[in-house]
Amino acid sequence: MSFNSKKQLVQFLAEDVGKGDITSALLEKKKISAKIISREKAIVAGAAYAKEIFKLKGCKAKIMIKDGSKVKPNQTIMTVTGDADKILTCERTALNIITRMSGIATQTNELVKKIPNKTKLYATRKTAPGLRYFDKEAVEIGGGKKHRLRLDEMIMIKDNHIAVENSIASLIKKAKKRYKKFEVEVENTEDAVLAANEGATIIMLDNFTPSKIKKTIVILKNKKLRDKVLLEASGGINSKNISSYGKTGVDIISIGSITNGVKGIDVSLEI
Numbered sequence: 001m002s003f004n005s006k007k008q009l010v011q012f013l014a015e016d017v018g019k020g021d022i023t024s025a026l027l028e029k030k031k032i033s034a035k036i037i038s039r040e041k042a043i044v045a046g047a048a049y050a051k052e053i054f055k056l057k058g059c060k061a062k063i064m065i066k067d068g069s070k071v072k073p074n075q076t077i078m079t080v081t082g083d084a085d086k087i088l089t090c091e092r093t094a095l096n097i098i099t100r101m102s103g104i105a106t107q108t109n110e111l112v113k114k115i116p117n118k119t120k121l122y123a124t125r126k127t128a129p130g131l132r133y134f135d136k137e138a139v140e141i142g143g144g145k146k147h148r149l150r151l152d153e154m155i156m157i158k159d160n161h162i163a164v165e166n167s168i169a170s171l172i173k174k175a176k177k178r179y180k181k182f183e184v185e186v187e188n189t190e191d192a193v194l195a196a197n198e199g200a201t202i203i204m205l206d207n208f209t210p211s212k213i214k215k216t217i218v219i220l221k222n223k224k225l226r227d228k229v230l231l232e233a234s235g236g237i238n239s240k241n242i243s244s245y246g247k248t249g250v251d252i253i254s255i256g257s258i259t260n261g262v263k264g265i266d267v268s269l270e271i
Contacts, residue, residue: 003133009052011130016093024085032271034087036078036098038071039266043109045141046101047077049134050094057086068105068141077267084271091269099264100131101138106265108142108258111239115246119253122147122232126256135259147254155182159206172198183232189216196225205250207235213248 036050044065051061059082065071077098080087112121123139124147125132136146148154155178157171165171168184168191175182176199183202184195189212195203205213213233220226232252233245245253 005049005133006052008130008133009049010056012097013053013056013090013093017089021085021089024088027085027088030084031082032084032087034080034269034271035076036080036095036267036269037074037076038102039268040073041106042071042102042265043105043142044069044071044077044098044102045105045138046097046099046134049097049101050078053094053097054080054082054087054090057090058082059086059090071102080269087269095267095269097134098267100262101134101141102265102267103262104135104138104259105142107262108139108144111242111255111258112143114239114243115253119246119250120145121258122252122254123258124234124254124256125149126260128260135262139258144258145252155179156185156204157182158185159187168194169198172200185234189219192216193219193223193225196220196223196229200229202230202232202252204232204234204254208233210241210244210248213245213250217249 045067047063047065047067051063054061059080061078061080063078065075065077071077108121115121121144123136123144127135132149136149140146148156155175157168157175161171162168172184172195181201183204184200185204185206186192186195187206192203192205205216208216217226217231220229230251232254233248233250234254237245237253237255238257242253
C-alpha cells in the first residue's frame with residue numbers, strides 16, 4: 001500500500017467544503033493576493049502540502065520559507081494569488097496542515113537538541129487515522145525518525161502479544177524464522193536479558209527509569225550482550241526528563257506525545 005498524498009489532500013479539502021463554501025460564494029468575483037504568516041517562532045513543515053491545497057482550486061502559491069527552515073513571528077511563509085472565493089475556501093485546510101505539521105516539527109526539534117547525536121528520537125504509531133504519513137513526515141523534518149508506519153513493516157512483540165503467547169522466547173523463535181530484524185518490548189531487566197539471549201535485534205525498555213536502564217545496560221555488558229542489540233527507551237518520557245534518558249546510553253528514545261499531544265503553531269492568512 002503506497003501513500004497518495006494528493007488523494008489525501010483532496011479528501012481533507014472535501015471534508016471541509018462539503019457541498020460548497022456558501023459564505024465565500026457571496027463574494028464578488030475578483031483576483032486577490034494573500035499571505036500566510038507565522039505568529040510565533042517555529043520550524044516550518046507542511047508548506048509544500050498547503051501549496052497543493054491551493055493548487056486544487058486553481059490558486060497559485062509561492063513558498064517563501066521551505067519545510068525544515070526556521071520562521072520568526074510575523075514572517076511570511078507563503079504568498080497566494082487567485083480568485084478570492086477559492087483562496088478563502090482553501091484557507092482553513094491549508095492553515096491546519098501547516099499548524100499541525102509545524103507544531104510536530106518544532107516540538108521534535110526541541111527534543112532532539114536535548115539528547116546526544118548518537119541517540120535517535122523516534123515517533124510512534126500514536127497518530128490520528130488519516131494523519132499518520134503527514135505526522136511522521138513532520139517528525140523527520142524536525143530531526144526525528146519515523147519508526148514503523150504500518151504493522152507490516154517490522155515485527156514488534158509487545159506486552160499483549162506476550163500475554164497471549166505466554167512466552168517471550170517462543171515468540172522470538174517464531175520471529176527469527178521469518179525475519180532478520182524485529183523488536184521486543186520488555187518491562188524488566190530479566191526479560192531484557194532473555195530477549196537479548198534469544199536473538200532480539202531491538203529491545204524496547206518500557207517504562208524503565210533512567211537508573212534502571214543504566215543498571216540493565218551494565219548487566220547486558222557483563223553478559224556480552226549489549227553490542228548485539230539496539231536499546232530503545234519508551235514510556236513516560238517528556239521534555240523535562242528526556243535529557244536524563246539521553247545520558248543512559250540507549251540507542252533510541254521513542255515518544256508518543258510528539259504526534260498525539262502536539263501543540264499547533266499559530267499561523268494565519270492575511271489579505
